[in-house]
Amino acid sequence: MKFGILVNEGPFTHQASDxxxxxxxxxxxxxxxxxxxxxxxxxxxNSNKLADPPSDDRNLVKLWSDLAAEHGVELIVCVAAxxxxxxxxxxLAAGFKISGLGQLVEAGIIGDRLVTFGD
Amino acid sequence: xxxxxxxxxxxxxxxxxxxxxKAPYGTVYALEGLEVVLITAAFDQDVSLxxxxxxxxxxxxxxxxxxxxxxxxxxxxxxxxxYDVEKICAEKESLESRGLSEDDxxxxxxxxxxxxxxxxxxAQDVIVTF
Numbered sequence: 016m017k018f019g020i021l022v023n024e025g026p027f028t029h030q031a032s033d034x035x036x037x038x039x040x041x042x043x044x045x046x047x048x049x050x051x052x053x054x055x056x057x058x059x060x061n062s063n064k065l066a067d068p069p070s071d072d073r074n075l076v077k078l079w080s081d082l083a084a085e086h087g088v089e090l091i092v093c094v095a096a097x098x099x100x101x102x103x104x105x106x107l108a109a110g111f112k113i114s115g116l117g118q119l120v121e122a123g124i125i126g127d128r129l130v131t132f133g134d
Numbered sequence: 135x136x137x138x139x140x141x142x143x144x145x146x147x148x149x150x151x152x153x154x155x156k157a158p159y160g161t162v163y164a165l166e167g168l169e170v171v172l173i174t175a176a177f178d179q180d181v182s183l184x185x186x187x188x189x190x191x192x193x194x195x196x197x198x199x200x201x202x203x204x205x206x207x208x209x210x211x212x213x214x215x216x217y218d219v220e221k222i223c224a225e226k227e228s229l230e231s232r233g234l235s236e237d238d239x240x241x242x243x244x245x246x247x248x249x250x251x252x253x254x255x256x257a258q259d260v261i262v263t264f
Contacts, residue, residue, distance in 0.1 A: 021262065023163075056166055096166060116173040123260040124145050124179070131262055 018042055019122030020052040023133035025060035026075040027068065032061050035132035036078055043086050050126045051089035052079075053119040054111075056133075059097045062090070064108035076108045083110025091118045148259040150174050151182040154189035155263060159204050164192050167264030168210055175217035182221040182258070183214070184251055185243070190228045193239045211241050225251055 020039055024031035039049055054061050066076040082088050090111045092102065097113055104113060123129040152171050158164045175181050185193055192208070199206040214222065223244040229235065236245060246254070255261060 055170075056162060095169065116170055117177065119170065120150075120174045120177045120179065121145075123150060123174075123262075124148050124177070129260045129262065133263070 016042075016128065017048045017050050017126045019050045019119075019126035019129040021119060021122075021129060021131045021133075022052060022054045022058035022061060023056045023131065025057035026066065028057075029134055031132040031134060032058065032075055033073070035130075036075060036082070038130065038132070039088065040082060043082075043088070049086075049088050050122045051091050051118065053122055054090070054092045055096050055116075055119065057100070059092045059100055059102050062092045062097075062102060062107050062111040064106060066108075079111070080109040093119070147178060147180055149180045149182070149257065151184060151255060151258040151261045153184045153186060153261060153263040154192055155187045156192075157188040158192040158197065158208065159199065159202060163264045164189070165207055167262075168207065170262065170264070171214070171219060172210075172217055175214075175219050180221075181219045182223070182254065183219060184223055184225070184254070186225040186228050186248075186251070188228075188232075190224050190232060190234060193224070193241055193243065194234065195238055195240050208240050214241070223251065223254070 020035055022032055022035045026032040039052060042049060061076060061079055063076060066074065068074050079090055083090050092111055092113045094113050094115055152167060154164060154167060156163045171181060171183060193211050197206045197208045222241060223246045226245050226247050229245065
């Protein structure tokens with residue numbers, strides 16, 4: 016099955032980003048296709064390479080980057096939501112790209128399911 | 135609103151439903167959710183909009199926001215018709231429990247019961263809640 020993933024909350028404060036990451040990883044391991052992961056609202060903060068949690072905590076930003084490197088998962092950050100929150104190309108962790116909301120709509124069109132992770 | 139090229143998309147048309155559950159101010163979900171609705175309409179998709187819970191306050195008339203230093207974005211809902219977004223409904227129970235009626239709203243909506251909205255949801259391809 017083809018999944019589009021929408022992440023609406025930032026990392027660390029909410030479980031949503033962790034759940035989205037775990038779902039995406041599990042779907043790939045089960046042989047499903049991820050059309051793309053789209054980051055909206057505070058979800059754009061998942062792409063901030065300056066995130067530096069304590070060493071005994073999971074680093075969700077790095078986990079997303081690793082997933083993109085290993086499986087070619089497309090990680091798209093909404094430009095309008097990112098600009099509001101001070102995220103730009105200089106701050107993007109590896110594997111993330113900034114693009115428009117059309118990428119979210121397209122994920123809904125192409126995918127068999129669009130799965131939202133939010134509050 | 136951001137720039138987009140709506141004439142470049144030549145794919146299938148799906149039924150997208152946006153479920154607005156939250157008050158217009160206090161969190162950014164309603165405002166940023168509305169941006170997604172407009173972009174989806176620009177992709178010529180079959181868009182429905184539902185207002186439930188505190189989401190019904192998003193389309194309440196006479197919003198006065200200067201005191202909280204927020205832009206009153208409720209006029210944008212009146213522009214939805216121009217984007218061919220005409221399937222708009224509000225949940226009867228949510229309106230009633232908040233003392234609201236159709237006359238209190240900035241746009242005409244279809245007022246449906248929770249059960250009727252549930253049926254509408256069953257017919258969608260994509261449902262996104264903001």
